[in-house]
Amino acid sequence: MPDHMKQRDLLLFYAELYKPPGDAVYEVISHPDFRTELEQASGAALNDCCDLPSLSSLKEEFRSLFSSSSQNGISLIESFYKPWTTDQTAALPFAQSKGMMMGDPAWHMRYLLEEIGLNSSYDPMFYPDHISVILELAAFLLEEQETDKFTLLVSQHLNWLDDLVEAIRKQKKDSLYLKLTELLNKFVNEFTICNQSFDRLKEDSVC
Amino acid sequence: MLKPVSRRSFIKASAATAAAVSLTSFDMHSWMASASADEKAAISKIPTTCNGCSSQCGMIAYTKNGRLWKLEGHPDHPRSKGTLCARGHGYATLIYSKERLEQPMKRMENGKYEPISWEQAFKEIGDKLKEIIKEHGPESVALVQDPRPTGNVYATRFIKALGSPNYYTHHVACNNSRDTGFNHTIGGVPSADIANSSYIMFIGRSYGDGIRPSSMSALAQAKENGAKVIIVDPRKNNTSPFADQWLPIRPGTDLALVLAMAHILIEKDLYDAGFIEDHATGFEEFKKEVKQYTPEWAEKVTGIDAQTIKTIATDMAQLKPKAVIEQSWRGAFGCNYKNSTETGRAVALFNAMLGNIQQEGGYIFGASAGLGDLDPDQFPAPQEPDAVKDGEEDFPLAPRGRGVANIVPLRAKEGKMKAAFYHHSNAALGYGNPEYYKEALNEMDLVVTIDVQMSETALLSHYVLPEPSYMERDDAVDGVGGGTAAVVLRQKAVDRVHPNTKPADEIFTELAKASGVGEYFTFTLEDYNKAAVEPLGITMDELREKGSIPLEDKKAEIGTVPEFNTPSGKVEFASQTFEDAGFNAVPTWIPPLVEPKNGSYRLTTGKQAIHSHTQTANIPMLMQITKDYDLERLWMNRQEAKKKGIQDSDLVEVSSDSASSTVKVKLTDRLHPETVYIPSHYGITSKYLTTAKGVGFSYMEHVPFHFQPMSGCSMIHEVIVDVRKVDA
Numbered sequence A: 001m002p003d004h005m006k007q008r009d010l011l012l013f014y015a016e017l018y019k020p021p022g023d024a025v026y027e028v029i030s031h032p033d034f035r036t037e038l039e040q041a042s043g044a045a046l047n048d049c050c051d052l053p054s055l056s057s058l059k060e061e062f063r064s065l066f067s068s069s070s071q072n073g074i075s076l077i078e079s080f081y082k083p084w085t086t087d088q089t090a091a092l093p094f095a096q097s098k099g100m101m102m103g104d105p106a107w108h109m110r111y112l113l114e115e116i117g118l119n120s121s122y123d124p125m126f127y128p129d130h131i132s133v134i135l136e137l138a139a140f141l142l143e144e145q146e147t148d149k150f151t152l153l154v155s156q157h158l159n160w161l162d163d164l165v166e167a168i169r170k171q172k173k174d175s176l177y178l179k180l181t182e183l184l185n186k187f188v189n190e191f192t193i194c195n196q197s198f199d200r201l202k203e204d205s206v207c
Numbered sequence B: 001m002l003k004p005v006s007r008r009s010f011i012k013a014s015a016a017t018a019a020a021v022s023l024t025s026f027d028m029h030s031w032m033a034s035a036s037a038d039e040k041a042a043i044s045k046i047p048t049t050c051n052g053c054s055s056q057c058g059m060i061a062y063t064k065n066g067r068l069w070k071l072e073g074h075p076d077h078p079r080s081k082g083t084l085c086a087r088g089h090g091y092a093t094l095i096y097s098k099e100r101l102e103q104p105m106k107r108m109e110n111g112k113y114e115p116i117s118w119e120q121a122f123k124e125i126g127d128k129l130k131e132i133i134k135e136h137g138p139e140s141v142a143l144v145q146d147p148r149p150t151g152n153v154y155a156t157r158f159i160k161a162l163g164s165p166n167y168y169t170h171h172v173a174c175n176n177s178r179d180t181g182f183n184h185t186i187g188g189v190p191s192a193d194i195a196n197s198s199y200i201m202f203i204g205r206s207y208g209d210g211i212r213p214s215s216m217s218a219l220a221q222a223k224e225n226g227a228k229v230i231i232v233d234p235r236k237n238n239t240s241p242f243a244d245q246w247l248p249i250r251p252g253t254d255l256a257l258v259l260a261m262a263h264i265l266i267e268k269d270l271y272d273a274g275f276i277e278d279h280a281t282g283f284e285e286f287k288k289e290v291k292q293y294t295p296e297w298a299e300k301v302t303g304i305d306a307q308t309i310k311t312i313a314t315d316m317a318q319l320k321p322k323a324v325i326e327q328s329w330r331g332a333f334g335c336n337y338k339n340s341t342e343t344g345r346a347v348a349l350f351n352a353m354l355g356n357i358q359q360e361g362g363y364i365f366g367a368s369a370g371l372g373d374l375d376p377d378q379f380p381a382p383q384e385p386d387a388v389k390d391g392e393e394d395f396p397l398a399p400r401g402r403g404v405a406n407i408v409p410l411r412a413k414e415g416k417m418k419a420a421f422y423h424h425s426n427a428a429l430g431y432g433n434p435e436y437y438k439e440a441l442n443e444m445d446l447v448v449t450i451d452v453q454m455s456e457t458a459l460l461s462h463y464v465l466p467e468p469s470y471m472e473r474d475d476a477v478d479g480v481g482g483g484t485a486a487v488v489l490r491q492k493a494v495d496r497v498h499p500n501t502k503p504a505d506e507i508f509t510e511l512a513k514a515s516g517v518g519e520y521f522t523f524t525l526e527d528y529n530k531a532a533v534e535p536l537g538i539t540m541d542e543l544r545e546k547g548s549i550p551l552e553d554k555k556a557e558i559g560t561v562p563e564f565n566t567p568s569g570k571v572e573f574a575s576q577t578f579e580d581a582g583f584n585a586v587p588t589w590i591p592p593l594v595e596p597k598n599g600s601y602r603l604t605t606g607k608q609a610i611h612s613h614t615q616t617a618n619i620p621m622l623m624q625i626t627k628d629y630d631l632e633r634l635w636m637n638r639q640e641a642k643k644k645g646i647q648d649s650d651l652v653e654v655s656s657d658s659a660s661s662t663v664k665v666k667l668t669d670r671l672h673p674e675t676v677y678i679p680s681h682y683g684i685t686s687k688y689l690t691t692a693k694g695v696g697f698s699y700m701e702h703v704p705f706h707f708q709p710m711s712g713c714s715m716i717h718e719v720i721v722d723v724r725k726v727d728a
């Protein structure tokens, strides 16, 4: 039986990881037990990686990889990796294109957050389908012991991490973010394969 | 250990519970299926306006659940008349583009941009501005924009509030030369009544390339009525399917053609003598001047045979007043040549000789909407600055309100202009030589860009302030002049995608407060809008519902010649104003500034129907059309290419005194041999615009930083280039 609270903490750690780094997240990754705990919580092994950068280097790495203020900033928004809408009635020339904001995933995420009662305080990071928001919602579902909903959320809203991993790899092969995202991807993949989900759902609702 | 101090992106309401959502709704696929089909997911219909180009056509945005779902042309808007063009549809992609500006940014000492808060941005900009004004005076500050309704209200008020007269627009690289010619001749720029005309000449202007839906339908209507259409253009442009004749004129010689046509009207006594008698001055001087401009002379200059010139002039005279030389836009004489202002004058005067002004099928001065304004007792307006706008003394004929925007980098290099605001304007790529702009803007103490994407100008700025896109914000009420004037509103149609953007009205209001002139910005956009519609007897609720309302009591009066907005109140064939400014009172032949020699070419440019300058270059689907059809290629005359051993789609180097570019070539018989032609939409260098960067080259890189003597325009076609095949 997996430890849901450990997994919740794992998700909350990752939610922090994909925001501009500060002291708190740095304290975690520089802790001597970090790797062990991470691997334990995720049930997967971290690929060998680079030396731990200084906090200022980590900040610069985050900026150059993910910030919209850097050229070629990698998107941390789910919609970007998926067709904008599956609504066949949308009569827009770009309706089925990829690479755009506020696609179906954002719309669904916004609905979920509103219905659950998780309201946005103002935060520039707050795009409903930003990876951090998805991870935080996933953590909340574990807290609430809503494991079926957790599995659906993770398998449907984090099934684009292969693309994110690839995008990071293209820009920086020896990035800490790459190794950590690969691990998150392994963790998430456990839930995208139906027969390995820890609280199996009815086949027709997931697969 | 793993759980760090969380900065959660959301706050939990006390009753927050995942039980509020069913498992089925957590399944995105089933939720999407039911939400899309949900009858209650009402489709809203929001009338607004396109921002794909300066036409700002009216459109209906249909939205579903707060997102865009469908677009249509607004049936009551005078420019769309129910239709949007392809780039208007494609441009809407901008709303959901990843490559938008999302938050205010500051250029750090290492040259990189870092996100900052709005509070920090306003404070730092305001403090710097106050310091600059204290030390160098308000005339060391300028504001430049490609005007849109909110900017027309707020940006102009902001610069005035600072005490600076230095307000400028993009027209320096658009139609200021033409307008300078028209303004001092017939007092403004009317529109040709194309639909009702029997004989239409287009000089450089191509409805099939620089599309406006209403113009296309007017031309189609004219053709249906049997109108004759002549295209004068070194390039057989995409209006040619409508044309009866293409005159492949030598570039830069349109003035000679029009002067020779005027010569024919005078020589054969074919002009409207009654109109001239009643409504014109200086005709005798003009007559004397054009005596020398015979068709035979013009043939040598233009390459168009004398008989064709005679025939066209005579045919137009026979059909007057339903014959017209279309007024053009940027076309061939908006800002292109040393002689463009004179071409503008000659074109306006030729139409006057046809007596077509305010006549069906001729030139029509439209009615204006007559919007109201804020009550100055309630909302005090800033005083007119004491100083004269920089550039006005150098170019006294240029349109006063718009000014000469390229004065800003010139004065920056001279150390006189210290701060500049660029709003909805990519001046550094579009108005003048980009290298010059780069050097000049780097000299300034404060450059601020307000835009939706990281343009080349933004990349030369100390601060970049992000606006929401045109469909995520309300704009100021706008009036559209025309046969029937209209009042129009651009309004928010979809939810804001980037929550940390601010619309221009808020940005200028906050900048004003931070700069110590907040007392002029105590009104809201809604206050302004109510004041704007008040004299029209229309409420904002009505305007919000309809989006575009034709003003039936504001119609152009056809058949009655108006008093002209010139010093004499008449058509000025001879202009004292021109003479006072040191130019000839009557239009005179002026050769282009430079001439191609020994196998070199004049570099010319123009529009393609799928793009708007460089504004649309980063829209993936529009750029894909470019890539699919190699639309970024340089056009070259087939015979000329043969002489140089160049074959279709070869890579060539285009070099001028200013730059060198490589691009693929398109060989064609549709181009005058003395010119090579490059579409004007390419050559983006901003690394933030990844779709557009690296496609084609910008003609502006080759244009020297210079000023047209009469209007201050950029003279974008006064460039000579060599073309050679690049060895594999």
Ligand code: SF4
Binding pocket: B050, B051, B052, B053, B054, B055, B056, B057, B080, B083, B084, B085, B086, B087, B088, B089, B091, B211, B212, B213
């Ligand atoms: S002409 Fe096309 S791009 Fe321009 S405003 Fe109209 S629809 Fe939009």
